[in-house]
Amino acid sequence: MRRRAVGLLLLACLCAAGFPAPTGALASVAAPSGDLDEVMSLLAMRGHGRVEFVEQQFLAILDHPVESSGELRYDAPDRLEKRTLLPHPESMVLAGGVLTVQRGERRRVVDLQRYPQIQPFVESIRATLAGDRGALERLFHVDFAGSVERWTLTLVPRDPQLAKTVARVQIGGSRDQLLHVEIREANGDRSLMTLRAAGP
């Protein structure tokens, strides 16, 4: 029981390790906000989704990216599952504001409300998949570029505390499909997730 608190310590380390965010210039091309609404409503109409992902993490401490791949599943409105298959099977399920990470028989459960610093990592993807513009705008400054056929959302955390961890999230897509998600952390680390429709 009391070990619960201990188990979540590491998550708390995240915010402790933050550096001031380098304010990168955001390349934003003004686009009609009608397109954002259309993309959002297209996304909102999808109840479920299943895509394959390849994720590359570029860490300051390593001179090469760390790669992983697997499957991403989404069920409206708030269930998101990231199932990593390579290099090691592991699953991460976000449901009802609670994040559950399972690897083998080990399971960690995290209440997002208690660890707001994790929110940008997961909520950016969930809210976009849900077409939930309200939720996106509560957490981020939202910047839409491109067209319905080829769009880019740039999300910058509104909360200055959160901005110390995540500098920005960039999501690219076409109509109701997400094509890539790039998360740039304040300390220079970066992850790029490329998505494509899952095979049968």
Place this chain on the structure above:
Amino acid sequence: MNRQRAGIAALWLCCLAVAAVIVARAHYITDLSAFLPAAPTPTQQLLVDQLRNGPASRLILIAIEQGDAGTRARVSAAMAARLRRDAQFSSVNNGEPLTAQRDRDFLFQHRYLLSDRVSAARFSAAGLHAAIEDTIEGLASPAGLMLKSLLPQDPTGEMLHIIDQLERTPGPATRDGVWISSGGERALMVAQTAAGGSDTDAQASAIGAVRAAFAAAVRGSSAGGAKAVQLTLSGPGVFAVAARAKIERAAVRLSIAGGLLVVTLLFTVYRSLPALALGLAPVVSGAVVGIAAVALGFGAVHGITLGFGITLIGESVDYSIYFFVQSRRLPQQQAGGLSWQRAWWPTVRLGMLTSVCGFASLLPSGFPGLAQLGLYSISGLIAAALVTRYVLPALLPAGLVIHDVTPLGLRAARLLLPARRLRGSRLAASCVALAGLALAVLHGHEATLWNRELAALSPISRADQDADAQLRSDLGAADVRDLVIIPGPTLESALEAAEHAAPALQSLVDARVIGGFDSPVNYLPSAAAEEARRSGLPDAARLRENLRQAATDLGLRTELLQPFLSDVEAARHAPLVGVQDLQGTSLRAGFDALILHQRDRWNALLPLHPPLEAQAVDTARVRAALERAQIPEARVLDLKQESDALYAGYLSEAIRLSLAGIVAILVLLLATLRSPLRVARVLAPLLLAVLCVAAALALFEVQLTILHLVGMLLIVAVGSNYALFFDRQASLHEARSESLTLASLLIANASTVMGFGLLSFSRVPVLVALGTTVAPGAFLALLFAAVLSRTEPLRSHA
């Protein structure tokens, strides 16, 4: 003569006064030690210590229900804040990360002494390569989110390893900052009291503090819905307090109700206030002397003895009934008739001695509660009988005449007439048939006849036990069933042995014999282990060189790992971590919970978790593994099995002792009555009554407990008087006195049946067991004794 009477009365009052002083000064115990063995084996001693004062015994499980989630969370936080300031509690946890920062700092600062993976090999070039490669692989996973920021300081991942070791069982989920049940309908909290679980007064006070904190939190909440929020408490201390209150309430209420019933009955019969008052003298004397005897004999009186004792000497009310009813004819027959003392006292004395033989069988019991009940009953009955014999005649005002109950006896005799016409072989055949039928029923239920679980004695209702189980599963605090206990002469030696056992237990985890295990060394290693780890750390130059070699093909930018190099160097010169360093972190409570200090030794407790697929741990395989690992001092303790075995031991011992008691009664009767036939006539109705009651209970699917057994002894004790009176009556050859005898027995029987019948309506299972056994049993004993008696059918009286 008058002076002699005054002397007797004075002597009686003196004895009573001395006994009353002893009673007033006696030490009363209300904890569960009445159920614990008086002379425990070492394993039992561990069990007893765990049950009485172990960390599990000090938990109060708290649930906040109803209302809305936000209100529950606010109430939980407000309650916890208040309870944390209360010295009665050693820890209060509701999921709020209060000590998280300090815990994290402590673990991180001492990671190279606390992690059991630290060794010279791990910090060699090859070891570092493997460890860092592992960490980098971990980065690719979602959990990598947690690892990444620590990489420059902890590239070998010791911090995550320590946390994994500590967090073997997942705790409850949190919402709105506090623990909640899996369905989210309850906010959860766990408070640990400073006092032991067996200190029922302290537990009651702690529970009061929890309730007060809840009330204050609800009052202080501005939300309108706060009034709807409800509090549910559970845990060993909560149960102990509730049980005590319940037994006290039930005992008081039932004693008053039973007392009123008996007094009403006696007054209806006697129609004389002085007779009524005198009639209660033997009971009161017996109760006081009984408690005094227990206080002198055992040093302290268990609550259970008080609770049941009074009911056990219900027989003493009978003595005065016999005295009054049967002496009634004396005024008219003073010339020729025998006095009551001469005509009936020997019979009452024999009945009393029979009961004493029965209850004496409880005396050698290893179950302190039973042994005390035995002594209490014996001394109480002897005192009551002596008061009836010597004090009542002395106190009896001249000319006191009670209402004539002869008509009652005559009516009863007429009712019995048809049954009594059965004589000789047909009577014997009927008895044998009835006994055979009862035995057949008992044989049919043999497998389930006795309840051998300690829980059978628990005064806690099934519903409360279920609520407790629910709360425990919500908290992920399953009642620990299996423990490995490793003793040592010092704390250090116990910790070293626990470290020695860890690989054997880990192999059991891998083989899925157990799901996991906790160990105090996860919180604090032995000094020897810390020393070994510290000396395994390479010096700065070597570590730099090892890291350089390890990093070559890992793509690691070693220049960013400077924090790692300086942390290891600091650890090489840091002092070892001791118990005092845990102070101020939540780890202290965790460590203390797994260490048991007995007088001359320390025990490391390693709770085992059952494997995912199974409910229970195969303790035989655990024992075998520990034996193979050559840890002979380690003991595997299955708490439930051990406590059930303890109770089952009491039960079979009590059954054996009761049978010995029956044999003693047989010998006593043979020696006194000097006729096997008469002994058979006396014993047959008693044994028949016991068999019939046992069979009836079995038919109603009631599993017999130790209290049913005590009830059966009581049937024999009370019933033996009935049978002996009929036996004596037969030798008097006097029809008129038979109706009086019958009337006195009926009245005595009615008071017993009423008193115990009342217990059947109690909500305390042990009282119900006693009531449902004795009430029907006493009635049957009278019926069978009357039918089997040798008396010729009454001639009608003109």
